[in-house]
Amino acid sequence: MRSWNMATMRILTASGLFLAFCALGLLAIAISTDYWYETDARRHRERCKKYASKRNDPGYIYISNQNLPLRMRPKGGDVARMASTSGTLLRTKRDLLPFTSAMESRCSRRFNSTATGLWRKCHREGFDQDNEDLIFKGLLRRCTAVKYYYSSSNVPRNLPVNITNTIQQDEWHALHLQRMTAGFIGMAVSIIMFGWIIGVLGCCKHNELMQYVAGLLFLMGGTCCIISLCTCVAGINFELSRYPRYLYGLPEDISHGYGWSMFSAWGGLGLTLLAGFLCTLAPSLHSPQTTTVHKPRQENGMV
Known part of the structure; x- marks a missing residue:
């Protein structure tokens, strides 16, 4: 029975150390790659190009399907009368805002297909031919570094106070979230690596306490990794909901989401927690050898 427990303990410890090593590889891949968050602006660019290339000569009248049937703009009293119901008010606002002005406001800001990581933000290769030509000529950089310090150049000019x-x-809040993301995932990798070294030494010396400490360090590293990934998701959501929306929001026809680097980090988190569970469970299977101590009998009052 004792030999079976020892074999099970060694298998659990070796499995935990192997999973921790794989988790380190996944986290290293996630940190060194630039596919945490991706955007695809090809459909938006095509729509803006079609709108810009439509005929605008004096003899051509452009009629949008969204503005049919044609109506005259309501007067001020009619607008106040129609504001009694929400649905009618929405239709009135839509009539007052032509389709052409809405497209102009959307296309006035240039959107690119990008891939963002912890350290760089890059133009996605093959998504925009115009940018590819500029990059080939050396007029545009493929990747720009992510700034972890406050810069007043990020604030647009000529805006109200x-x-x-x-x-x-x-900007300060977003910068704080970025620093937490990078800092905690760096702490997670350091703690997991330190725990892996202690676990290997514990296996070589057959020290159950060192193996248990290694499991606790794996769980601690997984906690830091959870904090890092949660702050990363919170930072992305915060950037999309910043005010004013016309400067920081994304149009509906731009697809965006998390890339494979983010999923690699989540995979490393799962393996780290599993490794911590196995390494802390393994020492509990070891039953210490109990030795019985026989006391000498008392004879004639003498011990």
Whole structure:
């Protein structure tokens, strides 16, 4: 029975150390790659190109399907009368805002297909031919470094004071989330690596305490990894919901989501937690050898 427990303990410990090593590889891949968050602006660019290339000569009248049937703009009293119901008010606002002006406001800001990591933000290769030509000519850089320090150049100029103050506060908050993401995932990798070294030494010296400590370090590294990934998701959601929306929001026809680097980090997190569970479970299977101590009999009051 004792030999079976020892064999099971060694298998669990070896499996935990192997999973921790794989988790280190996945986390290293996630940190060194730039596919945490991706955007695809090809459909938006095509729509803007079609809108810009439509006929605009005096003899051509462009009629959008969204503005049919043609109506005259309601007067001020009619607008107040129609505002009694929400559905009618929405239709009135849509009539007051032509389709052409909405497209102009969407296409006035240039959107690119990008892939963002912890350290760089890059143009996705093969998604925009115009950018590819500029990159080939050396007029545009493929990747730019992600700034982990505050820079006033990120704040747009010629804006009201209250909007400028809001943007500056949001810049500090977004910067804080970025620093937490990079800092905690770095701590996670360091703790997991230290725990792996202690686990290997514990296996070589057959020290159950060192193996148990290695399991606790794996669980601690997994906790840091959870904090890092959660702050990364919170930072992305915060960037998409920043005010004003016309500067930081994305149009509906731009697809965006998490890349394979993010899923690699989540996979490393899962393996780390599993390794910590196995390494802390293994020492509990070892039953210490109990030795019985026989006391001498008392004879004639003498011990």
